[in-house]
Amino acid sequence: MDWQGQKLSELLMQVMLVGFAISAFVVGYSMGSFQTMLLVYAGGVTLTMLVTVPNWPFFNRHPLKWLEPIEAECHPKPQQATPAPSKKKPSKTHQK
Numbered sequence: 001m002d003w004q005g006q007k008l009s010e011l012l013m014q015v016m017l018v019g020f021a022i023s024a025f026v027v028g029y030s031m032g033s034f035q036t037m038l039l040v041y042a043g044g045v046t047l048t049m050l051v052t053v054p055n056w057p058f059f060n061r062h063p064l065k066w067l068e069p070i071e072a073e074c075h076p077k078p079q080q081a082t083p084a085p086s087k088k089k090p091s092k093t094h095q096k
Contacts, residue, residue: 005059013052020044 001009020041028037 001055001059002062002064004062009052009059013048016044016048016051020048 021044024037024041024044027040028034
């Protein structure tokens with residue numbers, strides 16, 4: 001999944017969960033059943049998960065271009081810098 005696909009997936013998830021929460025509340029309130037409200041919301045969460053979690057093709061419309069192996073060898077990884085020794089003066093202890 002590319003970066004824009006991740007953004008789309010997150011947006012779909014948020015919109016769908018809020019939509020199912022509102023519709024579950026309305027259905028549950030109109031029927032006077034808390035159990036029905038929870039079942040409608042659980043179905044909505046399941047449907048949202050089926051839409052947003054798998055790597056569907058419409059989430060891969062903007063693939064990343066990776067470097068070829070030969071080109072990657074021309075650009076070596078940056079080396080991790082070693083910390084320089086500290087130049088602190090030793091502290092003097094005061095005795096009374």
